[in-house]
Amino acid sequence: MNNLQKYIYRQFKKNETAIHELNYLFWECTSRCNLSCLHCGSDCSKDTSFPDMPLDDFLKAIDSISSPAKNFTVVLTGGEPLMRNDIEIIGREIRKRGMRWSMVTNGYIYTDEKHNALLNAGLGALTISLDGLEKSHNWLRNSKHGFTRTERAIELAASSARLNFDVVTCVNQRNLKEMDAVYNYLKTKHVKTWRLFTILPIGRAKNNPELLLDDFQFKGLMDFIVEKRKRKEMDVKFSCEGYVGDYETKVRDGAFFCRAGINIGSILIDGAISACPNIDRSFSQGNIYTDNFYEVWQNKYQAFRNRNWTETGLCEKCGEYKNCQGSGMHLWHGGKENVLVCHYSKIVK
Amino acid sequence: MKQNHFQKIIRGLSLTSVMFVFQACYGTPQDFGYDVYLSGVVTSAVTGKPIKGIKVSVENTSQYELTDSVGTFNMYVPKLKNYKVVFEDVDSISQGSFVSKDTILISANNSIQVNIALESK
Numbered sequence: 001m002n003n004l005q006k007y008i009y010r011q012f013k014k015n016e017t018a019i020h021e022l023n024y025l026f027w028e029c030t031s032r033c034n035l036s037c038l039h040c041g042s043d044c045s046k047d048t049s050f051p052d053m054p055l056d057d058f059l060k061a062i063d064s065i066s067s068p069a070k071n072f073t074v075v076l077t078g079g080e081p082l083m084r085n086d087i088e089i090i091g092r093e094i095r096k097r098g099m100r101w102s103m104v105t106n107g108y109i110y111t112d113e114k115h116n117a118l119l120n121a122g123l124g125a126l127t128i129s130l131d132g133l134e135k136s137h138n139w140l141r142n143s144k145h146g147f148t149r150t151e152r153a154i155e156l157a158a159s160s161a162r163l164n165f166d167v168v169t170c171v172n173q174r175n176l177k178e179m180d181a182v183y184n185y186l187k188t189k190h191v192k193t194w195r196l197f198t199i200l201p202i203g204r205a206k207n208n209p210e211l212l213l214d215d216f217q218f219k220g221l222m223d224f225i226v227e228k229r230k231r232k233e234m235d236v237k238f239s240c241e242g243y244v245g246d247y248e249t250k251v252r253d254g255a256f257f258c259r260a261g262i263n264i265g266s267i268l269i270d271g272a273i274s275a276c277p278n279i280d281r282s283f284s285q286g287n288i289y290t291d292n293f294y295e296v297w298q299n300k301y302q303a304f305r306n307r308n309w310t311e312t313g314l315c316e317k318c319g320e321y322k323n324c325q326g327s328g329m330h331l332w333h334g335g336k337e338n339v340l341v342c343h344y345s346k347i348v349k
Numbered sequence: 350m351k352q353n354h355f356q357k358i359i360r361g362l363s364l365t366s367v368m369f370v371f372q373a374c375y376g377t378p379q380d381f382g383y384d385v386y387l388s389g390v391v392t393s394a395v396t397g398k399p400i401k402g403i404k405v406s407v408e409n410t411s412q413y414e415l416t417d418s419v420g421t422f423n424m425y426v427p428k429l430k431n432y433k434v435v436f437e438d439v440d441s442i443s444q445g446s447f448v449s450k451d452t453i454l455i456s457a458n459n460s461i462q463v464n465i466a467l468e469s470k
Contacts, residue, residue, distance in 0.1 A: 026373070071382070077375070100382060104375065120425060121424075122384065125380040126377060161427060164380055257371070264373045276375055
């Protein structure tokens with residue numbers, strides 16, 4: 001992007017922030033999970049003793065949205081959403097309200113029957129996690145049969161033209177070298193979109209260096225994505241986890257814009273109202289059990305809408321701050337004195 | 350004045366982008382809404398009573414649903430120009446025995462209602 005394009009994009013972001021339209025709502029509907037992944041970030045912030053949130057409590061919250069945006073989507077997440085046995089009922093209730101819904105799953109119990117029932121209930125988009133070829137995936141997912149089960153989920157999703165779905169992969173030391181093989185594997189499965197993540201040093205990943213890429217490896221991953229995107233065989237992209245300077249628009253469809261709290265909200269397992277579920281829980285703006293959800297969305301979220309407070313630590317004197325604005329909100333933890341990971345610094349070193 | 354015009358353009362661009370482009374980092378892609386709500390009731394042509402357990406499917410899709418105890422079915426199916434909806438008795442004789450039937454439907458909007466009476470075998 002040249003300077004003029006960057007300027008226009010900054011104005012665009014400013015305007016989006018001012019409009020503050022709620023388009024995308026995560027519902028952390030359960031904290032139960034059927035896997036115990038090595039990289040799970042949840043154990044640093046989530047109390048798994050929380051029971052699943054009753055559907056009626058969630059519906060009451062979304063019914064407070066007086067005029068939902070045209071493409072308003074509820075994204076079911078967890079834990080593993082399919083641990084609940086009422087997902088189809090949830091989906092139908094959401095669709096009754098003229099809203100859409102989608103789901104993030106590890107695919108472990110995504111069977112043929114479940115796929116049919118979810119489509120019948122109006123599932124429109126899906127994300128499935130696959131963390132490498134069989135050995136690497138099963139290692140990271142801590143499961144003997146994880147790969148085989150997830151493979152079936154991918155086949156089912158790919159067989160449905162109605163579903164907009166993608167596969168996500170957490171890149172680490174073990175699977176980095178097999179990215180080409182994973183790319184070829186996904187092509188054989190007719191996957192159209194593949195999104196790549198790195199793992200943050202939080203939760204169980206904090207003390208496992210095998211999970212984290214060094215700066216050289218990270219840059220190699222960016223180059224890998226650029227090269228694969230040029231082929232136009234599959235929509236390969238880097239997740240929106242951080243600002244990557246000159247790689248922006250080369251590794252994604254658009255430039256970096258953390259929309260957490262701008263267009264993205266969430267209702268967390270304990271009723272807390274926030275933005276993406278991976279954001280530090282101290283950013284919660286209210287609770288559906290004590291506050292009107294939509295009033296909170298309309299009147300709060302100042303820390304998300306004005307990010308000047310992030311101009312501290314590494315960001316304080318960074319020349320790219322005005323384009324990056326502190327990177328992703330999920331990278332600010334604890335006392336918020338410094339960004340947890342700076343993707344930009346990894347590529348300019 | 351010029352600035353107001355500029356702001357309006359930016360706002361227009363913003364709304365367009367919000368409708369189609371973004372995805373949260375740990376979320377799913379957006380749903381573009383390519384489906385239609387198909388619903389109806391299946392009854393016996395002889396008795397007029399609802400039939401439970403009839404398999405309702407749309408040709409060229411893998412989806413199906415079984416009618417419930419009051420003969421109703423409802424499912425979201427991919428958006429197509431027209432639909433060949435197939436009704437099959439798949440539970441042997443437990444609810445009586447009925448002749449399969451299919452019908453061609455045209456999608457005019459986002460929902461289709463179809464009520465079908467099946468003949469006994």
